[in-house]
Amino acid sequence: MIENNPNRGDLLVEVERPIWHREDSQSIAAPNVTKTFEGLSGFFEISPDLMCITDHEANFLTVNKAWTDVLGYSPDELKNHTYLDFVHPDDVQLTRDTVEELEHHKQQVDFINRYRKNNGSYLYVDWRSSSHNGNIYSVARDVTDRIEEQNKLNNDLNLKEKRLVLMQYEGIQVDELLHKALDLVVSTTASEVGFIFLYDKHKEEMVLHSWSEKVMDASCNVSQSKMSPSNEVALWGEVVRHQKPIIVNDSPVSHTSKKVLPQGHIQIDNLISLPIFSNGKIVAVVGAANRDTDYTQEDVLNLELLMNSVWNKVELIHKQEEILETLKFKQTILDTAPIGIVIFDNAGECVATNTAATQIIGKDPEILKSLNLHGNVIWKENGLYSLAQEALNSDHLVTGSIDASPYLGRESWMSCSFAAFKNSGKQHLLCMFQDDTKRLKAEKDLIKTNEKLETLIQGLERNKLDSDLLRQLSDMLQACHEIAEAYEVIEPFIPHLFPGSKGNLYMVEDNQHIISSTFSWGENPQSEPILSLDDCWALRRNQTHFVNTSHIGAKCQHTHPSFKGIYIDLPLIASNETIGMLHIEWADLFDLSDQTRGLAQDIADHIALSMVNIRLREQLQYQSIRDSLTGVFNRRYMDETLERELMRSKRSKKPLGVLMLDIDHFKVFNDTYGHAAGDFVLKSLCKLLMSHVRGSDIICRMGGEEFVVIMPDADIDVTAQRAEEIRIKVSSEDLIFEGTSLGRMTVSIGVASFLDYNLNQDELLRKADEAMYRAKEKGRNRVEIVI
Numbered sequence: 001m002i003e004n005n006p007n008r009g010d011l012l013v014e015v016e017r018p019i020w021h022r023e024d025s026q027s028i029a030a031p032n033v034t035k036t037f038e039g040l041s042g043f044f045e046i047s048p049d050l051m052c053i054t055d056h057e058a059n060f061l062t063v064n065k066a067w068t069d070v071l072g073y074s075p076d077e078l079k080n081h082t083y084l085d086f087v088h089p090d091d092v093q094l095t096r097d098t099v100e101e102l103e104h105h106k107q108q109v110d111f112i113n114r115y116r117k118n119n120g121s122y123l124y125v126d127w128r129s130s131s132h133n134g135n136i137y138s139v140a141r142d143v144t145d146r147i148e149e150q151n152k153l154n155n156d157l158n159l160k161e162k163r164l165v166l167m168q169y170e171g172i173q174v175d176e177l178l179h180k181a182l183d184l185v186v187s188t189t190a191s192e193v194g195f196i197f198l199y200d201k202h203k204e205e206m207v208l209h210s211w212s213e214k215v216m217d218a219s220c221n222v223s224q225s226k227m228s229p230s231n232e233v234a235l236w237g238e239v240v241r242h243q244k245p246i247i248v249n250d251s252p253v254s255h256t257s258k259k260v261l262p263q264g265h266i267q268i269d270n271l272i273s274l275p276i277f278s279n280g281k282i283v284a285v286v287g288a289a290n291r292d293t294d295y296t297q298e299d300v301l302n303l304e305l306l307m308n309s310v311w312n313k314v315e316l317i318h319k320q321e322e323i324l325e326t327l328k329f330k331q332t333i334l335d336t337a338p339i340g341i342v343i344f345d346n347a348g349e350c351v352a353t354n355t356a357a358t359q360i361i362g363k364d365p366e367i368l369k370s371l372n373l374h375g376n377v378i379w380k381e382n383g384l385y386s387l388a389q390e391a392l393n394s395d396h397l398v399t400g401s402i403d404a405s406p407y408l409g410r411e412s413w414m415s416c417s418f419a420a421f422k423n424s425g426k427q428h429l430l431c432m433f434q435d436d437t438k439r440l441k442a443e444k445d446l447i448k449t450n451e452k453l454e455t456l457i458q459g460l461e462r463n464k465l466d467s468d469l470l471r472q473l474s475d476m477l478q479a480c481h482e483i484a485e486a487y488e489v490i491e492p493f494i495p496h497l498f499p500g501s502k503g504n505l506y507m508v509e510d511n512q513h514i515i516s517s518t519f520s521w522g523e524n525p526q527s528e529p530i531l532s533l534d535d536c537w538a539l540r541r542n543q544t545h546f547v548n549t550s551h552i553g554a555k556c557q558h559t560h561p562s563f564k565g566i567y568i569d570l571p572l573i574a575s576n577e578t579i580g581m582l583h584i585e586w587a588d589l590f591d592l593s594d595q596t597r598g599l600a601q602d603i604a605d606h607i608a609l610s611m612v613n614i615r616l617r618e619q620l621q622y623q624s625i626r627d628s629l630t631g632v633f634n635r636r637y638m639d640e641t642l643e644r645e646l647m648r649s650k651r652s653k654k655p656l657g658v659l660m661l662d663i664d665h666f667k668v669f670n671d672t673y674g675h676a677a678g679d680f681v682l683k684s685l686c687k688l689l690m691s692h693v694r695g696s697d698i699i700c701r702m703g704g705e706e707f708v709v710i711m712p713d714a715d716i717d718v719t720a721q722r723a724e725e726i727r728i729k730v731s732s733e734d735l736i737f738e739g740t741s742l743g744r745m746t747v748s749i750g751v752a753s754f755l756d757y758n759l760n761q762d763e764l765l766r767k768a769d770e771a772m773y774r775a776k777e778k779g780r781n782r783v784e785i786v787i
Contacts, residue, residue: 050125050140056103058082058096061135070142072118083138088114088122102131112143124148149438181306185288186212188306189272189299192290199240199275199282206237206285238273239285245274245304249294266290272299276307339434344388346427348373360435362408373429384416391418392429401436413440469497470602477610486614490607491519497603498584498596503567504529505607507580515539515581526563527583538569539581544601545569550590559585566592568600572608579611627701629679630686638700638708642761645698645712649754656754657711657719659726660768661685664746664780666705673742680737681745685730692726708765716753716785723749723783731781746781748772753786 044051044064050071053062060078067073071086087095091113098111108130114122124147129138178196186194194212199205238246249270272295273287286307288295340357344350353368361368379385382402391398397419404412416433473493480486490505502522506515515536517529528535535557538545546568547553556569567585571578582604586592625637633641642658649656663685670678682705689699689709698710711719727749735742750771752764759767767786775782 047139048141050138050142052083052138054083054136054138056131056134056136058084058099070117071115071123077118086116088116090114099129099136102129102136107131112147115140149442182212182286184306185286185303188302189288189295190291191272191288193266193268194288195286197285199284201281206240239275239287240282243275243282245272245300247272247295247297247300270295272303274300274303274307339432342368342371342431342433344373344429344431348375351428357433360414360433387416388418388429388431392420392427395420411437413437469493470599470606473603474606474610477606477614480610480614482618483611483614486610487518491521494584494603495521497599500588501584501586503527503582503584505580505582506531507572507611508533508578518580525583526560526585526587527567528558531558536569536581538571539578542571542573542578544571544597544604546592546597548590558583563587565589568592568597570600570604572604572611574608574612577612579608582607630682630701632686632690632707633698633700635700635702638698638702638710639761641698641700642710642765645710646754646761646764648712654713654755655715657714657716657722658752658754658764658768659707659709659711659719659723660702660750660752660765660772661689661707661709661726661747662772662776663705664748664776669742669745673737673740677737677740677742681735681742684733684735685745685747688730688733689726692729693722708768714753715755716751719753720751720783720785723751727781727783748775748780749783750775751783751785 047064048066048069050066051062051064052060052067054060059082063075063078067075067078073086084092084095095111095113098109101109108128110126110128112124112126115125116122123142124144125140126143127138127140129136131137182194182196185191185196195208198207200207268289270291271287271289273285275282276284276286286303288299288303338356340360341352341354342350342357343352350369350371350373353365357368358365373379373385373388376385379388382404383400384402387398387400397417399415399417401413401415404414413436414433415436416431418432419430421428421430473490476489477486480489487505494503494505495501502520502525504517504520504525504527507518508515514530514532517527520529533539536545537554537556545554545556546566547555547559548566549555549564559567563585565585565587566589567583570582570584572580572582582600584600625633627634645656648654663681666678666681669681682701685707686699686701689707693699693709694711696712700708700710702708711722714722727747731744731746733744735745750768750773752759752768752771754764771784771786775784778784
């Protein structure tokens, strides 16, 4: 591991003489080195930091006593080696590359690598090296504790990230979630296999939920029963029987013959397993097996955190109780304890203290022993005295934490525990304390990380809600047949997607210069309901326009001058065509998150695309049921409608009238004035028909110059009367086409009714057609009723 450390002060020193020097050609510089080091040999000898001088071939020229104190090497042991001989194999190349930078005229380099001690273990060492007069001057310090603390924090963060992974799955079921958790169990413990068993306390049965894929792939028979009594289950059954985690690093072969193991199951070499609790009861067992190294209690803690089943506070209390029992008048333990300990007698005099206490407080042991509990002003100021009194008046452990910075002259937090006990029949007070500064700093950093993770989780939850609403909106829009129907679908969704907002959905009018609000939400949006395209910057530029009225910016003309807050205008663009605009405003906000902006853009895109698709469907529907020349319904639509209306008439026992029309001598118009004039005659007739029938009547073009009018709820008399009115109106109209009079048009009309003659669809049309031809035979320009 190599790490640059530009913030470290320059620790390089020069010494008077080397402890030893090489006898070969590389020792030529030794006299000069010795002369250069004159006057500083004392500091070189007593420095706790590792100091050395090497040549550019990595040979040692000089080392100080710290090499023996820290790494355990004597100068003679180093003499026949290069400094690379002691570097961890994984760090050799990086160390060589970093130091070689000095040969390229770099003044100094900083790096961290792992250095082997005399006992074979490795320390993390923080180096600074400089080049001078052809040699390399280096000074280093043991930073193992710091690196290990950093690694621990990184492992904690890595575990939290894995827990976050499980929360990001959408639409996941319980079984699938457990499979995902099992994958994380395997990866977290670096194991070959993993397992999850469900436990039924009432039946005392364990049911296999899942083995990892490694087991399933290796097994010959996975269809065997997955349920067994808990007392016959393999090693992991011990977890239920003892209700605590187990670690077995030397698993016997015989265990693999127990139940709940598929035929052909791979050999289990070592194992870790722990219970999952819910409301104080075991509901499942999780574990992993077959790792290259032994399982440890750290693996237990990681799995407990992952499965959210262990309360660290309880363990901490138990550990404190054990410490109290162990520390009572065990002087050897007292002197080696890593926490500060001070014991007061019944009179409040300090009768014992340990080395850790003097190191933490930074005071001479005699000063600590001169303290009197009842006369300690500092303790009374910071509240420790009241905690001590509470412990003396009770039989339980009393704990507290103080900011010791004002008393120690440096940033320092202490956690303290007080416990009263009797020795030789006399009351004593045990005070334990430790420097929690590093831990609290790490906790603060962890809290900040947790807050960031919590914010991320909340954002993911909000994204999921928004995605669900957006998916529902998209599904409903796809099912809409008309634009008006789409407006009704969109309107209730917008307030839920943008809580606290107001706004309008605008659509471009047919003239392409005006847009008008199709609907609004919220109370009195501060935007005009009708505006021109030039009134909105978003429509001018065909891109989203965001305005914060508390800052300088281009405010659109369609917003009221008195509006305060923020708004966003999003043009609705589909197929390179601007069809409208979505306006959303918030009067009580002054900023808009990227998430909300992205959601607004998604909504605008969905609406635009849906509107274009609905319009296209409307056009296709229109083309499929309308006659392209006259705009009335076509033969296909007539067949479907007449069938439907006949069925409705049968159920309701109400009449249904049918008119069959044919333009008299229509061929004359085409032959005399041309087909354009003939088309004009057909359009004119349809226009007249549409103005002289009811809104419920259906006008259809059968083909050529023949038309059918379907009249629901009209008996034979009403139908005949309407036919006569149409005939008279048609024959009274002068037809003028492109300035030329075409004369007057007449029609022959046949009338039929369903209830009057009880006819089916084909018979009804045939009867009306026969009546129409009878009208033609009788001289045209007539109305005939079916006989």
